[in-house]
Amino acid sequence: MKKTIRASLLSALVGMGALSAQSAVAADVNWPTRPVQVVVIANPGGDTDFNARMMAKYFNQITGKNMVVTNVAGGGGTLAAEQVKGAAADGNTILFTHTGQLIVNEVAGLSEDSFEAFDIACIAGVDKGAIFVASQDAGIKTLQELVDKAKANPGSISYGTEMGSFSHIQGLMFEQLAGVKLKMVDAGTVSEKVVALLGGRIDLGAISYGSVQDYVQGGQMAALGQPNSERNELLGDVPTFKEQSVDFTIDKPYVVAFPKGTDPAIVQKMAGIMQQITEMPEYAEELKKSFKQPVAYHDTEEAIAVLSKTRDDFMQYKDVLRAK
Template structure:
């Protein structure tokens, strides 16, 4: 029986290797890009998603000799941008730059019936590992253990600022579930709005990119409780992971590059290859440090697996997200 299994496994691996080689050959042969490529970003200019898209576009031009034209289409939780790309010609000249907040949260929350599977996913171009759970000084919360103790003693006494039905909302729901606590979820608006709300004492807690609160943590107006990463992001200084504090919580936000369904697989593969080359450029890594972000990359099949697992993890919060959206 073991001999049959090994033979089958070897045959499968040979088959996969052959497919990979054929795919690489196809990508090398395809004539793409032949003109400027439009990348549609689901967020307004200036934020982390836009920054990652524009940095990708800069080095895409350096590698391919063709430009990437960044178009920002915010609104509808990212559905407006997704609809534009979904309806575009599948000729490789229109790309969606997005993240699970649009691709998966909207599906789970019932905002759209579409899922990431309506696109041809090329790769994960980067992963935001800069988020920290941070508490305001006025909240009196000084550590993650303190937060858990206060929340259990008085359920709902800690106000968590979020954008209801968004990725940060899922982060709060995950924290509740894995700590067996109850937070008071409040729609605090955008990241900048939530920072102001915490400084003013209206919000106690948030999951916010470290770069947006670093000065306030250094100044004592806020306390960084922990980063929800598998391992410490060294760009966040001495902020411990939640896992170091006994909480098995990781909440990465990957940036996804996808094409309209039906795009030539050779083009999809070539885009994935170009992005991998971009991540190997030292100057690219230096630029990402502006947003406290290390270099990360996942190819097509790995990206699909990550998105499938993310959807599975998020689906447990379907009822809460759908209630928040209504």
């Protein structure tokens, strides 16, 4: 027993030593030396772009160097990913993405690349602000009403999504876990889905609460549930799906990645800078105010583990996604 304890302690100390050495190397590397470009997979104005710009703002405060945000939307994020993948591995180009690009595109067959095609630095945040909303015309006020109607008339309730995207995965997972069949409709971007919901052209959508808050409070939409393991209290009185007997949870982590072959010390330094950012109260306040998003962070090792598990979870939808 004593030998086992000694071995465990030794292993822990060795691990701590390795981490300390890694941190020391990252601290010593001369980076950044000039403005760093962060390529964002989405258009300006959405939650992904907002998170990237918050990272850039506080990166500048910590390092004294600018982080220049470049939005490269299109192709489900593949255009931005290809741009970064082909960039010099010198630490001066970063990809800001999420599982909708890194994982769903691979599962859906939109890209042959996986997250292993990049050097992952960290998960800079996790979207906990998504909710399922129903349009006023749908006549659905609660999750139970949605489930009952969908079971009574399979395929009669339209779910607005972008085919092969993260929101498509959200819909497919809900169908499976709630035991219902929805009518999947390609409704476009978040702003286009909001317009479609308001016009009664779709019945249901999975959208960031910040994008529909005014309509929920005004009665034009009904908030049915949030797919978080525990309530994000920033969303007010919106219950989780689990509270309503549907064991549906799904996260959308925001990932910071470099071109393959980037100096590991630079990758680790970026992870450390992002951790510092998440510890700043003013950063947390901006996330809370703008997108009802709590602070979240995962270091390199944790981020890779999260991405690996997410890919395993999503692979069961491979055939459905590729058939669309």
